[in-house]
Amino acid sequence: VRQDLDDVLRGMDGAPYGQYKRLSGVWRLDGGALLRVVRGQADPFAPPARLAVRLDPATAGLPPELLTSDDRRRAVAARLAATAAREAGDGPLRVDGGGQEVLHRSSCVVDPDGTVTLRLGAPLPGRGRRIDGPAARRLLCGQLPELVAQLAFDRLDEAALWRQVACVEDSVALREQLPALGLVAFVADGAVLPRRSGVSDRPARGPEVVPFASPPELRTTVRLPHAGEVSGMGVPEGVTLVVGGGFHGKSTVLRALESGVWDHVPGDGRELVVSRADTVKVRAEDGRRVARVDVHAFVDNLPTGADTADFSTDNASGSTSQAASLCEAVEAGARVLLIDEDTAATNLMIRDARMQALVAADREPLTPFVDLVGSLHRDHGVSTVLVMGGSGDYMEVADRVLLMDAYRPADVTARARALVAEVPTGRTTEADRFPAVTHRVPDPDSLDPAVRGRPKVRARGADTLSYGEDDIDLRAVAQLTDSRQVAGVGLALRELLRGGHVDGRRTLAAALDRLEADGGLTTEALLAVRDEDFAVPRRHEVAAALNRLRSLRIAA
Ligand code: ADP
Ligand code: MG
Structure with a gap:
């Protein structure tokens, strides 16, 4: 020294x-x-x-x-x-x-x-x-x-330091309690969900902000180490449908749940808005690449004759991209899916009776999610929270229906059940089961950033990861919080390869398990890959980036 x-x-x-x-x-x-x-x-x-x-x-x-x-x-x-x-x-x-x-x-x-x-x-x-x-x-x-x-x-400021510790410990404790309570998420009464603007993640403020108030039917009280007894809305496992008029706060609730996999700083408004750690937002993303994903649950009989149980494309459509992203999320271990109509492919979500009558089933490759979402929970333990204000078809399959009215949620499950009987959709159900997801084995060579000569991996802004010669487009990976986490994803991808986790025999899910078990998703491990500014991502963001890598090849 x-x-x-x-x-x-x-x-x-x-x-x-x-x-x-x-x-x-x-x-x-x-x-x-x-x-x-x-x-x-x-x-x-x-x-x-x-x-x-x-x-x-x-x-x-x-x-x-x-x-x-x-x-x-x-x-x-x-x-x-x-x-x-x-x-x-x-x-x-x-x-x-x-x-x-x-x-x-x-x-x-x-x-x-x-x-x-x-x-x-x-x-x-x-x-x-x-x-x-x-x-x-x-x-x-x-x-x-x-x-x-x-x-x-x-x-x-010692008091502020302790507030931050208490805040994080409460949020962690709450997240850990969710499975035993049969919940996938919790939104505390009084939480402030809206953000200041489309470009600021700070809480909205002013007299027009409506703090969250849980509907009595879904009100749950939890005990937290610092805050003590806290009441709020528990979102149960199963299929939860969020309905309501435009601009009534549906997407804002869903976005708060997306962010609920992370802990927040005191004063954020979402300190006690928490979702399970394996919650993944899924959306349409036309143009993305798809590497040998089994999407046959959603897609078959393509006009090209392509095998949809082993589906690849360099330029996915809105619906196939969303189908692939959903199957990939489940493959990587997601047990809660979040979907918003604003960013979903309509033709993957719904098909009503008239369209079923006009376009024969054998001319329509898509099976709408409405016919699969129930089985996804029943047969695979994967819950879904879905925002859908434009079609009533999901009332049929939803376990819970939540109505957002001027930013206040109401439980309208009973009314929705009655309507299902009173106003039949006339639809024919197109599938009765979501098939088991197929696990893929990534080829390690295709993950090497140096495959095409340039080994550099670097975050470019908040949603692009420059990976060797390729740019991984992460705009649709909603739960990445900032450019530092993009950098963290880049390091984790390199660690997947460097640590021998992706080895040409292990499935992607197994490789991610091993990465986590080896402490690969820690600051220490990622610092050893390269000392730069990064934040540690979840396995789900790492998988999402890998799945969007254009050079990715699947060995089996
Ligand atoms: P929807 O998805 O139902 O169309 P959004 O969630 O996009 O509605 O919300 C519409 C607008 O209302 C947004 O500008 C949002 O910031 C604002 N907003 C959402 N929740 C609240 C709330 N609790 N209090 C005040 N404004 C809110
Ligand atoms: Mg919306």
Whole structure:
């Protein structure tokens, strides 16, 4: 450990930019933290240098009660990352502070012994192609230690830290209780579901916001470690249909459930809106690639004569893309599906009596989801929450019908049952069973980002993963929360290959099981692949990205 960073930078002033490589090694900063340059910066226009700053337990000063579980450490680390990002502001130091979700992030990690590691980017200052010594000293010996000093426990808002820990622990406890309660999701009374705008994930505010109020029929009370008794709406297993007029808040409820797989920061409004960890949003996505997916439950007798039990295309239609995404989700282990009419393919969702009469069954390749959704639950234990305001056909198959009226939910199951008897659809049921999903074995070579020469994997914005020569389009993967999680997916894909999980014999589901069992979906494992800003994704997002990789080949 070297102590003389200031002197060394002073001596470098005016030297060729490449001399910055002499910073490799470990340096003690003012205040005691240790600085390591993880990756240097080749020239003034290259991506910023990557730094890791470590505070030992005594310097960080975190009390042992904040370190007792992985959830606590995640909550504390997220709060520290947000603090550091706020402190860095628009300045040169770049810290990923995270958003509304409390995720495992590489930008800040808290170890069980209380060690805090902050990872950040720093553009090393230059004058032309020469080192700007004074600016480098201001940055690394001034701004950096000042920022790090803000992370010491006695500088933090202790009450806010504990609120974040309590919030995360309650949400985790609630999610764990769902299966025993026979629920797939829970929305607490008083929750604020709408967001500020289409581009801001912060809670909406103002007098027009209607806090969530559960309908009496679905009201459930849970006991949480910190909040105590909390009442709210329990969404039961099975098929739940959400109906209501346009603009009455249906999609907003569904989006809150999508996000309910993550924990949220205090003040988000969705702190106690929680869904099971294996909940996956499914939507139509025409143009996507599909690699040997068994979609015959939904599609057969294609005009091309293609085998739909082993279906591939470089350019899926709306309906086939949604069918493939749904089968893939179940293959990867999803046990709750979320579908919104706004993003679903109508012809995959419904076919009414008149259309059945006009187009003979043997001329129509599609079996509508309405005839499969019940069996998906009965025979496979996969529940569905579906938003559908435009067709009443699903009343027939729904276990529960929820009506959104001016942002207030009502349980209209009984009325819907009566209507099923009073107003028959006249439909003929087109399927009585959802067949077992077929498991696929991915070919490891096709997962290698270097297959076509360029090994680089990198997140581009919030919904594209640049993967070797290919771009994986993740716009339809709704539960990815930000670009850092896209980066995390890229690392996890590389870990699937590097760790030998995808080996040409194992099914995709088995490979994901093994990745998880090996601790592959942790900050530590993904950092070992590459030290960069990322958030840890779920297996479902990893699978979704793999399924959208255009080079993917299926061995069997
Ligand atoms: P739907 O899917 O039923 O057409 P949306 O969920 O898209 O309706 O909501 C329509 C609008 O109402 C959106 O701008 C949304 O932000 C807003 N909104 C949703 N829920 C609430 C609420 N509880 N309070 C106030 N505004 C809401
Ligand atoms: Mg909608």
